[in-house]
Amino acid sequence: MDAFTTPLLAGTATGALLLIAALGLALTFGQMGVINMAHGEFLMAGAYTAYLTQQVVTNADLSILVALPVAFVVAGLLGLLLEVAIISWMYRRPLDTLLVTVGVSLLLQQLAKDVFGAQGDPVRTPGWLEGNVDVFGYHWPYRQMFTILLALLALAGLGALLKYTAYGRRIRATVQNRDLAETMGVSTRAVDRVTFFVGSGLAGIGGVAVALISGTNPNLGTTYIISAFLVVVAGGLGQLRGTVIAAFAVGIVTAFLTDWLSSSMAQVLTFALVVIFLQARPQGLFTVRTRGLA
Amino acid sequence: MFPTRARLVTGTVLALTAALGLSACGGSKSGESSAAESCVDTSGDTIKLGFLNSTSGAMAISEQTVRDSLGLAAEEINVSGGILGKKIEPVVEDGASDPAVFAEKIEKLLTGDCVAAVFGGWTSASRKAMLPVVEADDGLLFYPVQYEGLEASKNIYYTGATTNQQIIPAMDFLKSKGVKTLFLAGSDYVFPRTANKIIKQYAAELGIEIVGEEYVPLDDDDWTTQVAKIVAAKPDFVFNTINGSSNVGFIKAYYEQGLTAKTTPIISVSIAEEEAPAMGKDVTGQFAAWNYFESVDSPTNAAFIKAFQDKYGADRPTSDPMEAAYTSLYLYKALVEKADSFDVAKINAAADGVSFNAPEGTVTIDGENHHIAKTALIGQINADNQFDVVWSSDAPIEPDPFLKGYDWWDPSKE
Numbered sequence: 001m002d003a004f005t006t007p008l009l010a011g012t013a014t015g016a017l018l019l020i021a022a023l024g025l026a027l028t029f030g031q032m033g034v035i036n037m038a039h040g041e042f043l044m045a046g047a048y049t050a051y052l053t054q055q056v057v058t059n060a061d062l063s064i065l066v067a068l069p070v071a072f073v074v075a076g077l078l079g080l081l082l083e084v085a086i087i088s089w090m091y092r093r094p095l096d097t098l099l100v101t102v103g104v105s106l107l108l109q110q111l112a113k114d115v116f117g118a119q120g121d122p123v124r125t126p127g128w129l130e131g132n133v134d135v136f137g138y139h140w141p142y143r144q145m146f147t148i149l150l151a152l153l154a155l156a157g158l159g160a161l162l163k164y165t166a167y168g169r170r171i172r173a174t175v176q177n178r179d180l181a182e183t184m185g186v187s188t189r190a191v192d193r194v195t196f197f198v199g200s201g202l203a204g205i206g207g208v209a210v211a212l213i214s215g216t217n218p219n220l221g222t223t224y225i226i227s228a229f230l231v232v233v234a235g236g237l238g239q240l241r242g243t244v245i246a247a248f249a250v251g252i253v254t255a256f257l258t259d260w261l262s263s264s265m266a267q268v269l270t271f272a273l274v275v276i277f278l279q280a281r282p283q284g285l286f287t288v289r290t291r292g293l294a
Numbered sequence: 295m296f297p298t299r300a301r302l303v304t305g306t307v308l309a310l311t312a313a314l315g316l317s318a319c320g321g322s323k324s325g326e327s328s329a330a331e332s333c334v335d336t337s338g339d340t341i342k343l344g345f346l347n348s349t350s351g352a353m354a355i356s357e358q359t360v361r362d363s364l365g366l367a368a369e370e371i372n373v374s375g376g377i378l379g380k381k382i383e384p385v386v387e388d389g390a391s392d393p394a395v396f397a398e399k400i401e402k403l404l405t406g407d408c409v410a411a412v413f414g415g416w417t418s419a420s421r422k423a424m425l426p427v428v429e430a431d432d433g434l435l436f437y438p439v440q441y442e443g444l445e446a447s448k449n450i451y452y453t454g455a456t457t458n459q460q461i462i463p464a465m466d467f468l469k470s471k472g473v474k475t476l477f478l479a480g481s482d483y484v485f486p487r488t489a490n491k492i493i494k495q496y497a498a499e500l501g502i503e504i505v506g507e508e509y510v511p512l513d514d515d516d517w518t519t520q521v522a523k524i525v526a527a528k529p530d531f532v533f534n535t536i537n538g539s540s541n542v543g544f545i546k547a548y549y550e551q552g553l554t555a556k557t558t559p560i561i562s563v564s565i566a567e568e569e570a571p572a573m574g575k576d577v578t579g580q581f582a583a584w585n586y587f588e589s590v591d592s593p594t595n596a597a598f599i600k601a602f603q604d605k606y607g608a609d610r611p612t613s614d615p616m617e618a619a620y621t622s623l624y625l626y627k628a629l630v631e632k633a634d635s636f637d638v639a640k641i642n643a644a645a646d647g648v649s650f651n652a653p654e655g656t657v658t659i660d661g662e663n664h665h666i667a668k669t670a671l672i673g674q675i676n677a678d679n680q681f682d683v684v685w686s687s688d689a690p691i692e693p694d695p696f697l698k699g700y701d702w703w704d705p706s707k708e
Contacts, residue, residue: 124574214516215546223514
């Protein structure tokens with residue numbers, strides 16, 4: 001086994017997963033100043049959607065492909081519900097959204113436990129994702145390549161939405177100056193809702209990828225939410241470019257530290273490194289030039 | 295030396311507690327050394343027993359199965375006339391998967407509800423949290439789960455396996471299979487760390503080489519990097535002390551990296567009948583070490599399974615901790631009846647040699663360390679996610695929580 005290949009490839013896959021999870025967080029924080037601690041539960045919702053889809057679409061080869069758009073919509077709608085019912089009442093109060101969404105997160109976890117049971121359910125890997133390619137002695141699983149592909153597609157989709165669509169223009173306008181956008185006739189409320197839907201939907205897609213690693217379980221979201229926040233903060237709040245780089249950096253650094261030391265020590269050191277990094281660059285990798293967070 | 299130190303500490307705590315208790319009460323009535331005045335009411339025709347399991351939180355799924363089998367045992371004992379003629383009146387509490395809540399609730403059960411004994415706990419953390427309380431109140435706790443050993447309290451009866459009844463037999467089994475190299479994979483907390491320390495010392499004794507050792511935090515599900523190390527190390531066998539849902543990620547990564555039960559079999563100490571079907575992969579052919587399997591072929595076990603499924607549903611599997619909890623209530627009944635009293639001191643005095651014909655086979659209490667002699671079994675998972683017994687110890691193994699009978703064991707050595 002190549003001491004360099006394994007952590008690099010495995011870390012890139014972890015980074016890809018963190019990226020999918022962090023994109024939605026970065027989007028909602030950048031635009032609305034919402035710290036959504038329930039975002040991890042949208043991942044969980046995506047994983048359960050993958051499980052439920054497999055109950056309906058029994059062809060395992062097909063079910064994951066069906067699960068992806070369904071998970072996007074399910075998690076998206078869940079996010080929309082959260083936005084309309086709770087978050088819209090407390091915009092520009094980041095601390096309040098943090099506290100409230102922690103509550104929502106616990107609520108959703110318990111709900112999943114009551115509906116699906118605490119044990120977790122298996123999600124079958126489709127045949128075409130079984131197996132691996134030998135890269136310098138590391139059996140690189142197709143599943144990890146698939147996760148990376150998903151992250152790139154999510155990123156490209158989001159990029160296209162922001163760059164080429166009318167909604168994208170409105171989102172960018174809202175991020176840069178909410179009041180001015182409002183005066184120019186942009187319904188920032190509608191924009192917020194679309195953003196929340198898209199951001200949560202992306203987490204749903206991430207959830208399908210997670211389900212392929214570990215199946216479902218009600219606590220699945222909590223495993224990823226802290227790392228995803230770490231990525232968002234290290235990347236620079238509201239900066240997609242920073243989020244992308246930070247996600248892969250955190251994934252790969254953690255993988256190398258895991259390889260050299262141990263899994264627990266790697267987590268500790270990664271967090272320590274980010275804290276040190278933020279001492280030097282409190283704004284993260286890239287500085288935010290908007291007034292959205294003021 | 296850890297056991298000595300542990301005993302010293304326990305002794306000191308006991309002495310202090312006793313001193314505090316005595317000074318608070320102004321001396322106990324009788325000449326007995328009981329630290330707290332018992333408030334157990336034995337005048338009526340019922341006797342209160344506390345069932346303290348997590349019915350919420352992360353451990354709920356496991357502990358609910360224990361709660362159910364305690365319920366079954368209580369019902370059966372009541373139908374057959376109760377304990378010393380008194381019907382069991384369960385007082386149920388939720389430990390909420392939180393050690394602090396366990397400590398709080400056992401205090402409430404013992405001093406508020408005045409139960410005669412408490413049954414429950416699962417994680418070592420919950421047991422460690424309850425230990426000082428049950429000692430200070432001089433109550434009784436029956437703990438039903440296999441654990442890492444190195445503990446003995448006169449106020450706790452341990453009805454699951456200690457390491458010399460599960461870990462060491464598993465190693466003997468590997469030796470008998472001609473295993474030369476072993477890889478250790480575990481969750482990062484007390485049980486796997488302690489178990490692996492014992493495994494490493496015994497492996498040195500058996501001439502088995504440990505070719506790798508990996509730990510992943512309890513909540514972490516991605517095992518690909520660690521499994522890649524297993525692929526590279528090419529061990530004959532993997533010893534798995536991973537807990538809970540993290541096993542799913544481990545098993546998936548395992549098969550994904552091209553390992554199977556044929557190339558590199560796994561022996562686990564926490565995958566049971568409940569867990570095997572949830573792995574998302576076919577785990578047929580893998581091994582597990584326990585003292586009980588649903589497949590144990592005996593009339594007592596058949597009756598236990600039938601009674602359990604009649605009460606809770608035909609789809610419910612039975613497992614080792616459930617059987618140990620069920621057995622613990624019957625052992626309590628036998629203890630009380632031998633002592634002819636619900637008094638803790640009298641029960642402890644009568645404890646040695648008390649036995650019960652359990653679903654796993656006959657179990658017998660060791661009066662000195664309060665553990666029970668159990669037969670060790672190795673099962674291999676079949677296509678129905680049941681375990682075929684492929685190896686068993688010749689007879690019930692005497693419990694030895696501090697491994698005093700094993701001269702290769704040096705607790706001060708890593």
